[in-house]
Amino acid sequence: MLDALRGIVGDKGLITDPAEMEPYFVDWRQRRRGSALAVVQPASTAEVSAVVALCAAQGQPIFPVGGNTGLCFGAVPESNRAGKPGIMLSLRRMNRIRGLDRASGIATVDAGVVLGDLHNAAAQAGRQFPLHLGSEGSAQIGGLISTNAGGTGVVRYGPMRDLVAGLEVVLADGRVLNDLAALRKDNTGYMLRHLFIGAEGTLGIITGAALKLHPQTPNTAHAWVAAADPANAVGLLAALQDRAGSYIQAFELVSASQFELVRKHAERARFPFTEIPAWSVLIELGSEDATTALRDILEEVLGAALEQGEVLDAVIATSEQQAADFWHIRHSVSEANKKEGASITHDVAVRTSDVAPFIKAADEVAAKLFPEAYSEVVCHLGDGNVHYILMFSHAFWAALPDPEAFALEVERAIHDVAARFGGTFSAEHGVGRKLTEELERLADPLRYELMIKVKALFDPQNLMNPGVLLAPEHN
Numbered sequence: 001m002l003d004a005l006r007g008i009v010g011d012k013g014l015i016t017d018p019a020e021m022e023p024y025f026v027d028w029r030q031r032r033r034g035s036a037l038a039v040v041q042p043a044s045t046a047e048v049s050a051v052v053a054l055c056a057a058q059g060q061p062i063f064p065v066g067g068n069t070g071l072c073f074g075a076v077p078e079s080n081r082a083g084k085p086g087i088m089l090s091l092r093r094m095n096r097i098r099g100l101d102r103a104s105g106i107a108t109v110d111a112g113v114v115l116g117d118l119h120n121a122a123a124q125a126g127r128q129f130p131l132h133l134g135s136e137g138s139a140q141i142g143g144l145i146s147t148n149a150g151g152t153g154v155v156r157y158g159p160m161r162d163l164v165a166g167l168e169v170v171l172a173d174g175r176v177l178n179d180l181a182a183l184r185k186d187n188t189g190y191m192l193r194h195l196f197i198g199a200e201g202t203l204g205i206i207t208g209a210a211l212k213l214h215p216q217t218p219n220t221a222h223a224w225v226a227a228a229d230p231a232n233a234v235g236l237l238a239a240l241q242d243r244a245g246s247y248i249q250a251f252e253l254v255s256a257s258q259f260e261l262v263r264k265h266a267e268r269a270r271f272p273f274t275e276i277p278a279w280s281v282l283i284e285l286g287s288e289d290a291t292t293a294l295r296d297i298l299e300e301v302l303g304a305a306l307e308q309g310e311v312l313d314a315v316i317a318t319s320e321q322q323a324a325d326f327w328h329i330r331h332s333v334s335e336a337n338k339k340e341g342a343s344i345t346h347d348v349a350v351r352t353s354d355v356a357p358f359i360k361a362a363d364e365v366a367a368k369l370f371p372e373a374y375s376e377v378v379c380h381l382g383d384g385n386v387h388y389i390l391m392f393s394h395a396f397w398a399a400l401p402d403p404e405a406f407a408l409e410v411e412r413a414i415h416d417v418a419a420r421f422g423g424t425f426s427a428e429h430g431v432g433r434k435l436t437e438e439l440e441r442l443a444d445p446l447r448y449e450l451m452i453k454v455k456a457l458f459d460p461q462n463l464m465n466p467g468v469l470l471a472p473e474h475n
Contacts, residue, residue, distance in 0.1 A: 034077035053174025061086030066143020072432025111142030148198035150428030155382025168208035182210035217286030221294035226277030258376035266332035342397035348418035349427035
């Protein structure tokens, strides 16, 4: 098998040394470790096709990995086949931006392109790719598509699904599905690419993508607001929507407990307030038109909210540097949590109008069932995505006899609260290996049945990231 792989990708594309493979086998937070025969790094779609066809012939599972920044163990290789450990497939060598069509607003890229590199390339062409998250220096396009990533800009531009105009996918038998035309109108039957977005590598390997670019918004305004409580933050969002509409590019709600950890652990964390507010709202407005008075809009809406007591204080950024400082703090939360303790990060979504009662109900459940933890909230309020985080000390976590079972107990309790409000347990992080039981438990039974049938159709041998998304007994 190794000789055959080497014949396809060469020595540069094959890693077999245990020490070199180790970083690929462990998830970002160092909580779960897998194993595989080798790490394979093809340099082209043709090489990916040949590798996948070889694995199909040999019955070897394929575990795709992008930037390895996921939180649900979807990139941890775990084979359930005796004598068939499988391979890890990394597309980091496929990092070419194939083309930028400024008029059509399309960037066609390899799946191994790093998000930050795409940002730079789009900017050079006078456009932007409006997906922004903390791991943009390492997250790869293929992984972002496979998990339908979100980030802070979803309120205006939508999640990754809304930014994909076409895909190139190597199927489980090695054949290549080419859907990179990126036409705005194409009414010719099933839009198959949507099956692969959010499928976490269980149906095929995304090797290329046509992505939607947007005009740049050089005219921006940023504010850090001290809100009275989550309910008042929702009211502020509604007021800003009435006045600013599509100018809203980000509207983030964060608890003081979370930002205190950023102050403790992050470098260059310059807060605009001496005391961190109990509830902070970070706002970004953006316009393509340099004459739009965005700062005046912020002053008007925030001034009215201050008079009504919905806002306790506010700072509008006076420079690009101050605005960058605001968002540096926001994007430092994951690293701060990793340093502080063992956090269980929930990725629920409810309607925006239900965010405040959800947080209240989750706090009540957490206080009753898990008094050892304290809660943090990082919420993309504009789209209802609440990262409700319970932080446990490293000592408490280390003393648990079965940390994975305990984590599932915690997750179930909070997921049940989200279900009460008609919400979902996974808004942007995916399911991975971590939440397969939760998907089976909480999904509509008919929807789950159809997902099993789709998996069987595209991957009859169950070689594509087995054990991810669907519960093991259905793989």
